Amino acid sequence: MTKDTEILARRRVLVVASPKGGVGKSSLSRNILVSAVMAGFRVIGADLNPQQTLWKWHERREKMRASFPEVMTAPVTLGTLGDWRKTVALVEDYDLVVIDTPPSIETHYGVMINLCAAAHHVLVPCGATLDDVDSVTPWMRTLTAAKVPASFVMNRVNNRVNSFKTYQTKLLAVGQLCPVAVPQIEDVHLSAAKGLAVPDLISRRHQETFDALWSYVAREVGLPVSEASLSADPRATAPPPNRKTSEAIAAVEQSENAKGLAIAAALVQLVEGISHDLGKRVAAVHAQMDAIINKE
Structure with missing residues (x-):
């Protein structure tokens, strides 16, 4: 066991990393965080992005919880990519750590490879455009060569257009692809403005998408998936709002x-x-x- 894997042995770690900016790393991270909380796991986010997008969402959520404590807690800690080991080492009392990373992979290549190699799984978000695919495929080849467990996840896409299948095929030719494609959902942005996530919302219009995404992520990082918790509203076991x-x-x-x-x-x-x-x-x-x- 290497030093890095020893650091991560006491908790499961999911890294969300893509060299392409604007593909929704932070939005995926916060929705996975809340999905994990509602599934009954102790989970924390680690924001290693200098823009602190995930951290700022957490601050809005804490303000919401100050007025409405029934909103479930989804803690986030701040850190830096260069000091990721210290950040992860400080969060021992959690089942899962979701790490949101900066888009500038090229300037921190060695550090990113070390972090991803020590994680249980790496999600590589990608949009359905040629620019996105061209940007992320070399990164996936690097992860595959380093024997890092990783998969693409298509995010903010329209799966009804012909180009969606074209880019889906291109990604599958390079690496593993999450079977859940997250569409462009207005709920994602509206909920985030209040420090919420789609699983928090009363309307379950898009809940199946994030239920399915969480099932996939949980299995990839080695956490159990309860069918009962997915078939019903996850808030049913929590105190009524x-x-x-x-x-x-x-x-x-x-x-x-x-x-x-x-x-x-x-x-x-x-x-x-x-x-x-x-x-x-x-x-x-x-x-x-x-x-x-x-x-x-």
Whole structure:
């Protein structure tokens, strides 16, 4: 057993790492954190990203919990990539550590390889674009060559378009691919603004996606998966939320509906405006043609 694996032997570690920025490492990390908490595990996030995205989400969550303590705790600790061993060593009393990493892998290549090699699994988020695929495939080849257990996870994608399958095939040719593709979900951003995650929301519209993602992650890092906990609302075993908590969480969901209606109305106005403008231009062209014909 190496020194690094000895450090991690007392808890399971999931590393979320991608050389591509903007692929949703932090959003995946926080939703996995909350899913793990609701599955009954002691879990903590470790934010090694200088932008501190996961940490700032944690601070918003703590503010929410100050007013609504029924919101389940999902602790996060700050650290640096260069000192990841110390950060992980300080969190012994947890079943799982979810590590959010910076996107600048190239400038910390050796450190990143050491961290990933010591982890139980590495998730490599990727969008469904050629730029994303070109960026992450060399990183996966490096992890595979180092015998690091890793898999791609497609995030913020539209799986209804033909290009989705094209990029899915390209990723599968290089490495393991998580069978759960996370679509572009407005709930992810709206909930994060309140320090929440999709599993916190009363609406279970997108819950199956994150239930499935958690099942996959849990098995990959070696944690048990309870079918009973996935078939029912994971909050059922927790103390029932009070009226204010329910209203606060519901407000996040209602704001999504209101935003969706506003966007739809704006699109209708845009289409109507384009149609009206196009009609005027067509009429003007016809008038010009009539004038030319009558002049002749």
